[in-house]
Amino acid sequence: MPRALIVHYSRTGHTARLAHVLAAEIRRRGYEVETEAVRVERDWNKWLLPLPLLPLLPLLPVYLMSARFRRVWHRIYFQPEQAIRPLVLPDVSAYDLVLLGTPKWLYLAFPVARWLKTVRGLTGKRVAPFATFCGPPLKVFELEMLFDPLESRLRTLGATVVDRMAVSSNSHPYFFFGEMERLFRFISRKAFGRPLVDFTLDGEVGQAEVQRFCDAVCSK
Numbered sequence: 001m002p003r004a005l006i007v008h009y010s011r012t013g014h015t016a017r018l019a020h021v022l023a024a025e026i027r028r029r030g031y032e033v034e035t036e037a038v039r040v041e042r043d044w045n046k047w048l049l050p051l052p053l054l055p056l057l058p059l060l061p062v063y064l065m066s067a068r069f070r071r072v073w074h075r076i077y078f079q080p081e082q083a084i085r086p087l088v089l090p091d092v093s094a095y096d097l098v099l100l101g102t103p104k105w106l107y108l109a110f111p112v113a114r115w116l117k118t119v120r121g122l123t124g125k126r127v128a129p130f131a132t133f134c135g136p137p138l139k140v141f142e143l144e145m146l147f148d149p150l151e152s153r154l155r156t157l158g159a160t161v162v163d164r165m166a167v168s169s170n171s172h173p174y175f176f177f178g179e180m181e182r183l184f185r186f187i188s189r190k191a192f193g194r195p196l197v198d199f200t201l202d203g204e205v206g207q208a209e210v211q212r213f214c215d216a217v218c219s220k
């Protein structure tokens, strides 16, 4: 029986829920599945988390407009890391497939960046990242901004990226009255002509994406 490992970090539970659903789907496709939930040594105050991410904000219009700028930015931006507890599975070389889940914190979540520095055995592995973020699957602001830096790190470690997937959590910790959720709901209607809930795990598009991703990673 082929073996899959599903690793994820989740601060508020949405990526954990997605990891759980993926584990059931991958098992249903004939894999033996093990899981690792990455835990931080110490939770950072939520208002401190965005501080190291602020340098992109004044450059955001250029980032969104220029693919060339994005390529350069992804090479030079500062990726924060957060200390994680010792891993239960620090060596992934025994698995045929590794799924790596992260919430989007503008780029990859800080504990996941540390996991990539800590884990052993990714060389030659088939790896598929998955994620949750608040917004709909905007090609540049959500998907490219998260997956390009994440996948380039995976490739540097010798992994083969076989697919990627993301769903909306329809949830954002900033600011006070659900302002970010409201903004992303508006953008979803404008950009996709669909409500944001369609892109969540409970929505039509989100559920189809889970099936597509699991079929793809299990057949490759």
Ligand SMILES: Cc1cc2nc3c(=O)[nH]c(=O)nc-3n(C[C@H](O)[C@H](O)[C@H](O)COP(=O)(O)O)c2cc1C
Residues within 6 Å of the ligand: 009, 010, 011, 012, 013, 014, 015, 016, 049, 050, 102, 103, 104, 105, 106, 107, 132, 133, 134, 135, 142, 168, 169, 170, 171, 172, 173
């Ligand atoms: C520091 C930080 C940055 C975030 N950046 C984004 C973002 O760029 N786009 C987005 O849609 N959501 C963003 N979010 C929201 C999370 O991605 C979203 O709530 C995610 O589903 C949380 O996953 P979790 O519950 O597994 O921790 C951010 C959240 C934090 C804490």
